[in-house]
Amino acid sequence: MPPDDPPIITTPDGSRTALSARYGEAYGSRHGAATQARHVFLEGTGTDTHPAPRVLEIGFGLGVNFRATLANTAARGAPLEYVAWEFDPAPVEILREVADQEAHPIWPALLERWAPDAEAESIQLDVQDVRLTIHFEDVLTATLPRAWATALYLDGFSPTRNPEVWTPDFVARLALALAPGGMLATYSAAGHVRRALQAAGLRVERRPGAPGKRECLRAVRFA
Numbered sequence: 001m002p003p004d005d006p007p008i009i010t011t012p013d014g015s016r017t018a019l020s021a022r023y024g025e026a027y028g029s030r031h032g033a034a035t036q037a038r039h040v041f042l043e044g045t046g047t048d049t050h051p052a053p054r055v056l057e058i059g060f061g062l063g064v065n066f067r068a069t070l071a072n073t074a075a076r077g078a079p080l081e082y083v084a085w086e087f088d089p090a091p092v093e094i095l096r097e098v099a100d101q102e103a104h105p106i107w108p109a110l111l112e113r114w115a116p117d118a119e120a121e122s123i124q125l126d127v128q129d130v131r132l133t134i135h136f137e138d139v140l141t142a143t144l145p146r147a148w149a150t151a152l153y154l155d156g157f158s159p160t161r162n163p164e165v166w167t168p169d170f171v172a173r174l175a176l177a178l179a180p181g182g183m184l185a186t187y188s189a190a191g192h193v194r195r196a197l198q199a200a201g202l203r204v205e206r207r208p209g210a211p212g213k214r215e216c217l218r219a220v221r222f223a
């Protein structure tokens, strides 16, 4: 690995994450990156039992949430549509190193196409029952799908480090991307995040947090 690449961190559940130099924060939980992905995002949005989930993620990072979702849908034979935004793609070596045991063929296909230094604006892959689209642009100025997502993973670094993706205005735009019955999940339980979700018309529920966090949030769109 080149010396400037972010250091890999092995977390207590055996999964790996890395430190982002830009934000001075780990991409996933140091207390268990895969555990957080499953508890907060996959189960928090009911994606683990949805017959045909359509997931919108901000941001794709190292793909830990994607792989947790993929492992679940592939094991139960459910199709998966996954659309993510990522404006600062990590080097492919980091993605490869963080995910050393990936069985589903879409992962090597993604690594093959992953070219953060090229001009690619997006990648779309269709492999077996999985469609993965990654937009390499700032989600703040992107056109989001409307009433589409059964699940929204709001995972854009913490509100203190990256406040732009947690503002009431942006959260209101995210709410419109949820299909009726769709659920947004985030590891943050901060009061201002809760209020922004409520102001966007979502019904907010507190849940027990993943290891290292007391609580996390789920927010449901009804109409």
Ligand SMILES: C[S@@+](CC[C@H](N)C(=O)[O-])C[C@H]1O[C@@H](n2cnc3c(N)ncnc32)[C@H](O)[C@@H]1O
Pocket: 026, 027, 028, 037, 058, 059, 060, 061, 062, 063, 064, 065, 066, 085, 086, 087, 088, 089, 137, 138, 139, 140, 155, 156, 157, 162, 164, 165
């Ligand atoms: C906490 S990490 C995400 C970890 C990821 N979900 C995973 O499973 O590995 C946050 C990611 O959001 C991206 N991000 C932050 N703000 C963004 C924005 N405005 N537009 C697009 N991506 C953004 C960062 O570059 C970073 O990769």
